[in-house]
Every structure is written in structure tokens, then in C-alpha cells.
Amino acid sequence: MDLKNYELAVALRHALHRHPELSNHETWTKAYLINFLDKHTSLEIVDRGAWFYAKYSAAPGAHKIAFRADFDALPIDETISLPYGSEIPGVSHKCGHDGHSATLAAFALEVDQRGAENTIYFIFQHAEETGDGAKECAVLVTEEGIEEVYGYHNQPGYPVGEVIVNDGSFQCASKGMSLFFEGVPAHASDPDVGRNPALAIARLICALPSLYRAQEYTGLVLGTVVHVEIGAPAFGTAASTGVLRVTLRGEHEAEMNCFEARLEALASELASEYGLKYHAEFCDYFPECYNHPESAAKVRAVCAKLNISVHAFPHSKRGSEDFGYYTKATKGALFNIGAGDITPHHTVTYDFPDTIILTAVSVFEGLAGMEKD
The missing domain is CATH 3.40.630.10 (Zn peptidases)
Known part of the structure; x- marks a missing residue:
């Protein structure tokens, strides 16, 4: 040069x-x-x-x-x-x-x-x-x-x-996934009257490793919890809304998408079990390099x-x-x-x-x- x-x-x-x-x-x-x-x-x-x-x-x-x-x-x-x-x-x-x-x-x-x-x-x-x-x-x-x-x-x-x-x-695919849950508010003294998303979100977090460590994946698949918010700092009101934010990552994009589908299916299943509304939003998508x-x-x-x-x-x-x-x-x-x-x-x-x-x-x-x- x-x-x-x-x-x-x-x-x-x-x-x-x-x-x-x-x-x-x-x-x-x-x-x-x-x-x-x-x-x-x-x-x-x-x-x-x-x-x-x-x-x-x-x-x-x-x-x-x-x-x-x-x-x-x-x-x-x-x-x-x-x-x-x-x-x-x-x-x-x-x-x-x-x-x-x-x-x-x-x-x-x-x-x-x-x-x-x-x-x-x-x-x-x-x-x-x-x-x-x-x-x-x-x-x-x-x-x-x-x-x-x-x-x-x-x-x-x-x-x-x-x-x-x-x-x-050469480098993993990734995307940000936000899982939103909506229930019914209630007084904190009578939580059974409402529908609180806390248990659904907690179970979803605990299940994450089993979803991204599935034996059929041939490359790295990973789900990283980056943010959780449930309810508000109001001690008289039981939580009725919540969001879990996870970064999805995969060595092979198709396998990351498979993990995403499994996470969506479990989120929907838990929302149904607890009587919650659920939807997902996505951002910060990077394709597999x-x-x-x-x-x-x-x-x-x-x-x-x-x-x-x-x-x-x-x-x-x-x-x-x-x-x-x-x-x-x-x-x-x-x-x-x-x-x-x-x-x-x-x-x-x-x-x-x-x-x-x-x-x-x-x-x-x-x-x-x-x-x-």
C-alpha cells in the first residue's frame, strides 16, 4: 500500500x-x-x-x-x-x-x-x-x-x-422478542378475583433452557432474558400486565426460528391456562452471517x-x-x-x-x- x-x-x-x-x-x-x-x-x-x-x-x-x-x-x-x-x-x-x-x-x-x-x-x-x-x-x-x-x-x-x-x-442470527401478557386487576388482598400474569411469566422463564437446549439442534441456540416487568409498584393492587423480553440467538437461522415457534407455543399455552391475553412483538433482527x-x-x-x-x-x-x-x-x-x-x-x-x-x-x-x- x-x-x-x-x-x-x-x-x-x-x-x-x-x-x-x-x-x-x-x-x-x-x-x-x-x-x-x-x-x-x-x-x-x-x-x-x-x-x-x-x-x-x-x-x-x-x-x-x-x-x-x-x-x-x-x-x-x-x-x-x-x-x-x-x-x-x-x-x-x-x-x-x-x-x-x-x-x-x-x-x-x-x-x-x-x-x-x-x-x-x-x-x-x-x-x-x-x-x-x-x-x-x-x-x-x-x-x-x-x-x-x-x-x-x-x-x-x-x-x-x-x-x-x-x-x-460465521456469526449467529438474533432478534429481540417481547412477550406481552394481560390479565385482570384485583385488590392485593383478594388476588383470586383477578388474573395475574406473574406465574405464567415465571414458568416461561424457567422453561427457557429446555426450549433452547433441545437435542435436535445441530448448532448453538440461545435465549437470554434481558428484561421483565410485571405490574406496578402499587402494593394495594395485584399485577394484571406483564412483559418478558428475550434475545433469541442461533448459529443457524432456521433453528433460531424453531426455538421462537416453541417459545410462542408455550407462551400461548400458559396464557390460556391462566386466562390471559397474549401477543408477541419483534425487533433488532440480524440474519445469520x-x-x-x-x-x-x-x-x-x-x-x-x-x-x-x-x-x-x-x-x-x-x-x-x-x-x-x-x-x-x-x-x-x-x-x-x-x-x-x-x-x-x-x-x-x-x-x-x-x-x-x-x-x-x-x-x-x-x-x-x-x-x-
């Missing part, structure tokens, strides 16, 4: 770090990235509202490959001292999306300057943290007939520059040429990633790059290590067919 391009990318990363923005509010970030590419490249830039993409056009009929980076931040205060620390109270880049976007911008500089045999799309995506962004951006795959899509995420706890990629399920084996193999082959160490996770990562929307639409793979011995994502002391930009750009160049002889 050209040294000047690397220096520009690091300066860009630090600028993005100073001005973090939460999911679906990344107006400054998007504009800054567009201005950077407009100033330093001759690429076609297409503004799609909350997100944008840049395009390098090769000869007609050329293979079409997309690369994606996210650019949203987190609602976490910047408490460590950095010369480029966040200037926005309560918001900071604690997942490294500033680094992902700086990497993709650096790759765009390289492609613009050196050219490529393939048509390359650079997708700068909003709202990864909420799962909204990729769902909106993935329409580009169909619109443009994109044949492959790749992206990466930095991974603390692994050696700097090491690549981690799996065939098949599935790596097509031929795309993951391509990542490994590129790393072999570059003498980059490659490993696989022993099982799918439990955390979710909305990149799965892209690989539902076309072939592709998400891979991780080791960020070294630093604190995990979403912690106050985390900061993206600039040096892995070099590794990421090299792998992107290889995937784009730009290997140097």
Missing part, C-alpha cells in the same frame, strides 16, 4: 473518531467520507440518503465485486485520553467502525490510482449496530448485479494482522499468497452482524482481522489499531484481483 494513502487513511480514521454518530444519525460522517473520496479520487460517488457507495468501472462485462464498511458509533462515553478523542459527549467509536471506513477509503484510493480488471463497488453503510443498515444497502447487489461481496471486522484478542474466516455460519464456502476459500487463498496467518473460529461467533443480508443476496464472506491484545469491542478503553488497515487493504486488493507480481 502506498505510504501516502496509508497516512491519509489514518488521518481520516482519526477525524471520524473525533466526530462519532449513532446509528441512523450519521449525517456528518457520511458527508465527510463523500468529501474525502471526492477530493482524493475520480470514482463515481452515488449518495443513497443514509448511505452511499463509490464505484470503479472496469471494461463492459467485467466481474462485479463489492466491499462494505460500516460507519456508525456507540452510545458510550470516551473516557480514555486520545489526541483524536471523541468530541461528542456520550458517543464514541468503540467497535472500530471508524477504522473499517478508513480502510475502505484507503482501498478506494489504491483502486483509483492503480486500476483494476474488475468493477469495484465500495459500500459505506450506516446503522450496523441496530441491524438496519445492511438491509437497506443490500438492494444494491440486485440493482447492479453484483457477483461477490466482502467485508471485515477487527477482532481484539487475536494477533495483529491474523485473519479469521469460517465456511458457512453466512459465508459461502467458495468465497471463504478465496479469502484463505489470498492470505496464503500474502503470507498472512489464517485461522477459523471453533464455532460461530455469538454476536450478530448484519452483513448476512449481503450474503443472502449473492456470494460473499465476512472475515475478521486480529487487533491484538486490546480490550474488547464496546468497552470504554477500546480503540481501533491503525496498523491493521494495511493488512485489510492488502486482502481487499487480493480479493479484487489486484495482487502485485
Whole structure:
């Protein structure tokens, strides 16, 4: 990678770090990235509202490959001292999306300057943290007939520059499920007159492990209670309403959906037993992040040429990633790059290590067919 391009990318990363923005509010970030590419490249830039993409056009009929980076931040205060620390109270880049976007911008500089045999799309995506962004951006795959899509995420706890990629399920599917129960209020001295959802919710919580540990599941399935609310702090009134909120998670999306159906069936059964009304609502859906084996193999082959160490996770990562929307639409793979011995994502002391930009750009160049002889 050209040294000047690397220096520009690091300066860009630090600028993005100073001005973090939460999911679906990344107006400054998007504009800054567009201005950077407009100033330093001759690429076609297409503004799609909350997100944008840049395009390098090769000869007609050329293979079409997309690369994606996210650019949203987190609602976490910047408490460590950095010369480029966040200037926005309560918001900071604690997942490294500033680094992902700086990497993709650096790759765009390289492609613009050196050219490529393939048509390359650079997708700068909003709202990864909420799962909204990729769902909106993935329409580009169909619109443009994109044949492959790749992206990466930095991974603390692994050696700097090491690549981690799996065939098949790479990160779990997940969704938030809220189970609402409504009974009949009564005086606390005469609770039998009413219908209290407390026992139904308690039994549902106790039954959760048996539902997600079913022997027929081939991969991880998990249900995590994140919130429970029953009644109100009024000691004269027996509870009549309640809600249980659970995060559903599955290595294989179909098995997560099976768990969801079992949970729904039991909730309905308990509601009927206790004379309650019941309904469920869903939010924060992330699809299974599935790596097509031929795309993951391509990542490994590129790393072999570059003498980059490659490993696989022993099982799918439990955390979710909305990149799965892209690989539902076309072939592709998400891979991780080791960020070294630093604190995990979403912690106050985390900061993206600039040096892995070099590794990421090299792998992107290889995937784009730009290997140097």
C-alpha cells in the first residue's frame, strides 16, 4: 500500500473518531467520507440518503465485486485520553467502525490510482449496530448485479494482522422478542378475583433452557432474558400486565426460528391456562452471517499468497452482524482481522489499531484481483 494513502487513511480514521454518530444519525460522517473520496479520487460517488457507495468501472462485462464498511458509533462515553478523542459527549467509536471506513477509503484510493480488471463497488453503510443498515444497502447487489461481496471486522484478542474466516455460519442470527401478557386487576388482598400474569411469566422463564437446549439442534441456540416487568409498584393492587423480553440467538437461522415457534407455543399455552391475553412483538433482527464456502476459500487463498496467518473460529461467533443480508443476496464472506491484545469491542478503553488497515487493504486488493507480481 502506498505510504501516502496509508497516512491519509489514518488521518481520516482519526477525524471520524473525533466526530462519532449513532446509528441512523450519521449525517456528518457520511458527508465527510463523500468529501474525502471526492477530493482524493475520480470514482463515481452515488449518495443513497443514509448511505452511499463509490464505484470503479472496469471494461463492459467485467466481474462485479463489492466491499462494505460500516460507519456508525456507540452510545458510550470516551473516557480514555486520545489526541483524536471523541468530541461528542456520550458517543464514541468503540467497535472500530471508524477504522473499517478508513480502510475502505484507503482501498478506494489504491483502486483509483492503480486500476483494476474488475468493477469495484465500495459500500459505506450506516446503522450496523441496530441491524438496519445492511438491509437497506443490500438492494444494491440486485440493482447492479453484483457477483461477490466482502467485508471485515477487527477482532481484539487475536494477533495483529491474523485473519479469521469460517465456511458457512460465521456469526449467529438474533432478534429481540417481547412477550406481552394481560390479565385482570384485583385488590392485593383478594388476588383470586383477578388474573395475574406473574406465574405464567415465571414458568416461561424457567422453561427457557429446555426450549433452547433441545437435542435436535445441530448448532448453538440461545435465549437470554434481558428484561421483565410485571405490574406496578402499587402494593394495594395485584399485577394484571406483564412483559418478558428475550434475545433469541442461533448459529443457524432456521433453528433460531424453531426455538421462537416453541417459545410462542408455550407462551400461548400458559396464557390460556391462566386466562390471559397474549401477543408477541419483534425487533433488532440480524440474519445469520453466512459465508459461502467458495468465497471463504478465496479469502484463505489470498492470505496464503500474502503470507498472512489464517485461522477459523471453533464455532460461530455469538454476536450478530448484519452483513448476512449481503450474503443472502449473492456470494460473499465476512472475515475478521486480529487487533491484538486490546480490550474488547464496546468497552470504554477500546480503540481501533491503525496498523491493521494495511493488512485489510492488502486482502481487499487480493480479493479484487489486484495482487502485485
